[in-house]
Amino acid sequence: MSRESINVFWFRRDLRLEDNRGLSEALQGSLPVLPIFIFDQNILKGLPPDDARVTFIFDRLMAMRKILKEEYGSSLAMFHGTPESVFSELLEDFEIEAVFANHDYEPYAEKRDDQVNELFEEEYIEFRTFKDQVIFERKDIVKEDGDPYLVYTPYMKKWKSSLKDKDLKQQEIARFGDNFHKIDHVPELTLKEIGFKTSSIKVPEYDISKSLIANYGEERDYPSKDATSHLGPHLRFGTISIRLLCQKAMDERDETFLEELIWREFFMQLLWHFPKTVNDSFKKKYDRIEWRNNEEEFKAWCEGRTGYPLVDAGMRQLNETGYMHNRIRMVTGSFLCKHLLIDWRWGEAYFAEKLLDYDMSSNIGNWQWVAGCGADAAPYFRIFNPTTQITKFDKDHQYIKTWVKDLNELTYPDPIVDHKTARERCLEEYGKVNE
Known part of the structure; x- marks a missing residue:
């Protein structure tokens, strides 16, 4: 019996179904796309069983599954293990032509991707990754001689001067939604099955209202005021698009809010250039x-x-x-x-x-x-x-x-x-x- 040919989209730090670059690219291919998420045991080991971030990820995945089922007749396959073992398992059921994902820049993530790509190459699977969690990455913003910026202010100025309309272009998803793999019964997990339980700590909703951004520069330094956006976890796990946030800051003409987003990218490119830090x-x-x-x-x-x-x-x-x-x-x-x-x-x-x-x-x-x-x-x-x-x-x-x-x-x-x-x-x- 021949295996069905598919493409896979691998969610990592991009837990959203809107304005997702890699997902958009996958859906524009010629094969149906199976979305997956892997609870990587290499990342989970050592975390407390009630880790609030794991609960947040799990709840977000379940919400995404619901949307995929109701709007696209699809679902999201959830696995627990190493990426190599999970893809080996998938290959028993499917002929995978390509795996799509978004770039991840941390040292472990880059090592993980190199290792799993060895399996892909053995199986003649294309591994396609895209820039999504930042506006500018790696060597996008460097000095004239190609060296990385080590001071924020000149980096920030170069970042702003390099920004173009195309950098903030929203990625289409719904238009290609028919290309999601039509399947109801895909692997599902519970928190208990991966060794965790629901945390009493909840990730707060973010606030990017016009009033918060307008007062951000004046009030953000006062801890008794609820004057910060609480965007941190949502940016970390990609439940909101960085392109949307930058566009919002520019629309509201708030330089302080925008520059906080640029600090994030400054630190990311520093770690990429200097992983020993x-x-x-x-x-x-x-x-x-x-x-x-x-x-x-x-x-x-x-x-x-x-x-x-x-x-x-x-x-x-x-x-x-x-x-x-x-x-x-x-x-x-x-x-x-x-x-x-x-x-x-x-x-x-x-x-x-x-x-x-x-x-x-x-x-x-x-x-x-x-x-x-x-x-x-x-x-x-x-x-x-x-x-x-x-x-x-x-x-x-x-x-x-x-x-x-x-x-x-x-x-x-x-x-x-x-x-x-x-x-x-x-x-x-x-x-x-x-x-």
Whole structure:
């Protein structure tokens, strides 16, 4: 019995059925397209069983399955395993001519794609991938000599000057919807079958309303205000199109909002050009810092028990909700690296475990920024004062009162370190590698 010939679209960081470049390209081919998603066991291992991001992905996939069934008479096949084992399983039932996907730039993803492409080549399967999660990728925005930008501002200016109408063109999907594979019974999974359970933490809906964008530049630094878009997880998993967001920012003529999107691409191209920064400081001399790495102090930081209310509020918000306001991320990160002299990699790993919007390039880029060891980093002598930051950004203590309920109780800890002493200690240690 001959196997049916199909093309496959492999969802990864692009969990949407609209304005999806790779999906659009697949549907314009001559064969029916089977959409699939793989719960990659290499990625899932080590995650807690109630990881909110896994719940978010699962719920999104189920919503997509429902749309595919109701609007296109199709479905989405869900698998758990390694990509190689999943495609080997698919080849038992189908003759696959081509696998379509969108580019993924993280080191593991590129290694994964290289490995699975070896299988495709053995089976004479074409592997076609497309730019989708960014406007500009890899070497799209570089200096005149071809070197990558290491400073944000010139990168941002080149990015803006390179933007053309075609870069924001929406990708058609519905027009080619009849090309989805017409099948109702495809592999389906439950969270339990992949070793997870529903999380009590929910990913919030994003807000890109006209009013939020209009006030974004003025209000985004105040953590007590609900003035941020909550786009992070949606950009991370591709539930919204970057082309749509950039067009929205341009339509509203909001440079601050647009430039935050450009920061994301700046960090992504840095990680692509310098994959060693996953583990190594971009400025290598900072790997000579003699971190104190006191485990008890790290535990107190993780649990929000440092005795510095703004730091503790941020960490408690993170632990309870999977989210932390960007201003507070800078304060908590600076406190860990510079007040406690704990390796930025410890903080990066903790944020990677907890953040709903964890994105490797942005997380590493921001941690190296705050530690002073990144490409376009804050100078080593810039040390956030966690007390004066309250005066500037939470003077009425609204944010602190929300998350530090025991602030005025006897149980609230004394400061874990004296600010002046910690600052002098930091400057001395950092100064050694800057001599």
